[in-house]
Amino acid sequence: EADIYQTPRYLVIGTGKKITLECSQTMGHDKMYWYQQDPGMELHLIHYSYGVNSTEKGDLSSESTVSRIRTEHFPLTLESARPSHTSQYLCASSFGANVLTFGAGSRLTVL
Amino acid sequence: QQPVQSPQAVILREGEDAVINCSSSKALYSVHWYRQKHGEAPVFLMILLKGGEQKGHDKISASFNEKKQQSSLYLTASQLSYSGTYFCGTATGAGSYQLTFGKGTKLSVIP
Numbered sequence: 001e002a003d004i005y006q007t008p009r010y011l012v013i014g015t016g017k018k019i020t021l022e023c024s025q026t027m028g029h030d031k032m033y034w035y036q037q038d039p040g041m042e043l044h045l046i047h048y049s050y051g052v053n054s055t056e057k058g059d060l061s062s063e064s065t066v067s068r069i070r071t072e073h074f075p076l077t078l079e080s081a082r083p084s085h086t087s088q089y090l091c092a093s094s095f096g097a098n099v100l101t102f103g104a105g106s107r108l109t110v111l
Numbered sequence: 112q113q114p115v116q117s118p119q120a121v122i123l124r125e126g127e128d129a130v131i132n133c134s135s136s137k138a139l140y141s142v143h144w145y146r147q148k149h150g151e152a153p154v155f156l157m158i159l160l161k162g163g164e165q166k167g168h169d170k171i172s173a174s175f176n177e178k179k180q181q182s183s184l185y186l187t188a189s190q191l192s193y194s195g196t197y198f199c200g201t202a203t204g205a206g207s208y209q210l211t212f213g214k215g216t217k218l219s220v221i222p
Contacts, residue, residue, distance in 0.1 A: 031208055033209075040196075040217075041214070041215075042113070042198065042212050042213065042214045042215055043153070043198065043200075043212045044212075045209055045210070045211075048208070048209060050208065058209065059209075059211065090152060090153070094208065098141075098143075098158075098202065098208050098210070099143070099155050099158060100143070100145070100153070100155060100200075100210065101155070102152035102153050102154070103152060104151070104152050105152055
């Protein structure tokens with residue numbers, strides 16, 4: 001049973017469109033993360049948050065932005081999507097010992 | 112810095128054993144192991160903290176050699192359900208909530 005929800009699961013859009021990937025968790029976790037993963041490849045941290053109104057960039061540079069206005073919600077936004085943004089985006093949350101619980105992912109294709 | 116996993120891929124017959132290694136050039140505080148099945152989100156397996164402990168459940172166990180900054184994941188009497196890509200994630204400090212993941216080891220178990 002998923003406690004962290006991502007929508008949409010799949011999205012195909014044209015270049016230049018603005019998109020928002022939604023992520024919500026019901027576990028009350030204080031920390032949330034966005035990872036980018038190309039098929040068959042490793043996970044790269046692009047954003048993280050330690051709590052409300054706290055956001056930081058991760059190791060992999062990304063043109064996306066995030067916000068954390070509520071503990072349970074951590075949306076990711078791309079103002080102008082490009083084909084290079086095509087990837088899978090995984091949201092995760094953690095508490096305490098930093099064990100990550102991942103969402104099912106949002107697979108983005110930019111034409 | 113990204114930990115190095117080996118091997119990159121391994122094929123096993125049911126019942127055979129495998130070892131997956133994860134090495135870092137940095138001093139580590141913790142090592143996490145996750146398994147990702149095709150098309151699914153990564154799932155947490157276990158965490159090992161600085162101190163050289165060994166953990167396990169069922170037929171999957173892991174060790175952490177603090178002197179070598181290396182962790183090994185042991186899969187014994189493999190089952191078809193063990194197939195997937197195994198990622199190690201490392202943290203360099205107790206206050207570091209960001210994991211750096213290795214490139215993954217693809218494990219295929221065949222009948």
